[in-house]
Amino acid sequence: MVISDGHIAREAFTLLRLSPLLEPRRDEFAEAVSAAYATIEGFAAAHGWTHRMGVFFDRGVEVFESQAALWERIKTLHSLPRDLPVPTPGLAAALECRILVAVTPEEYASVAPEYGSTPDAYPRLLAHEIAHRLHIAIVGGDEDAMGPEWLYEGFAVVASGDLLEPPRCEPTWEALSAGGRGAYRRYAALVRRLMSLAPLSELVERAGRPGFEDWARGFLTSGRSR
Numbered sequence: 151m152v153i154s155d156g157h158i159a160r161e162a163f164t165l166l167r168l169s170p171l172l173e174p175r176r177d178e179f180a181e182a183v184s185a186a187y188a189t190i191e192g193f194a195a196a197h198g199w200t201h202r203m204g205v206f207f208d209r210g211v212e213v214f215e216s217q218a219a220l221w222e223r224i225k226t227l228h229s230l231p232r233d234l235p236v237p238t239p240g241l242a243a244a245l246e247c248r249i250l251v252a253v254t255p256e257e258y259a260s261v262a263p264e265y266g267s268t269p270d271a272y273p274r275l276l277a278h279e280i281a282h283r284l285h286i287a288i289v290g291g292d293e294d295a296m297g298p299e300w301l302y303e304g305f306a307v308v309a310s311g312d313l314l315e316p317p318r319c320e321p322t323w324e325a326l327s328a329g330g331r332g333a334y335r336r337y338a339a340l341v342r343r344l345m346s347l348a349p350l351s352e353l354v355e356r357a358g359r360p361g362f363e364d365w366a367r368g369f370l371t372s373g374r375s376r
């Protein structure tokens with residue numbers, strides 16, 4: 151189901167659950183959610199996945215003033231142990247149990263300055279989480295079929311309309327697929343490079359099969375030398 155921008159903006163407005171302190175900013179958050187949704191809706195349409203698109207956060211949108219509060223909420227949603235530490239220092243958003251949860255733009259800029267302080271960083275953060283849900287819908291709900299981390303995170307970064315600079319020069323496969331700081335930038339560069347050789351739908355479809363990384367690596371190398 152494709153929902154027009156106007157509809158999703160109204161829907162986002164009513165889906166939002168905000169603390170009294172954030173309540174005066176309801177319009178701002180509804181606009182960001184709406185922009186994020188429109189980005190992924192457009193991306194899905196561009197790749198022939200309109201039929202996989204949906205409002206994946208129909209149970210609500212919640213914004214938290216701190217990463218700690220966001221993490222508490224995620225632990226509650228998944229009945230995780232209370233003392234479980236934050237899994238990643240840059241945790242800023244998630245889409246769990248059909249609820250989109252995120253910190254504020256200012257908290258995002260604080261916990262992930264390398265990503266959170268760029269223009270339009272906030273709608274892109276939300277779009278990134280929606281993109282993961284689109285990806286899961288494309289692979290029929292089987293999260294194991296999403297492929298390696300570099301593929302599904304690269305997918306989400308590309309889908310969310312990243313304005314991130316690609317790495318300079320011609321980095322090796324090892325450099326692009328490595329984790330660590332700035333990894334999402336490299337993952338997106340790797341996915342973009344593969345997308346210049348094959349449709350993204352083919353990469354996504356192949357990613358769930360055994361031997362995908364070997365295939366992708368060989369494909370990239372042979373594609374480059376042509």
Ligand SMILES: [Zn+2]
Nearest residue numbers: 278282303306
């Ligand atoms: Zn992600």
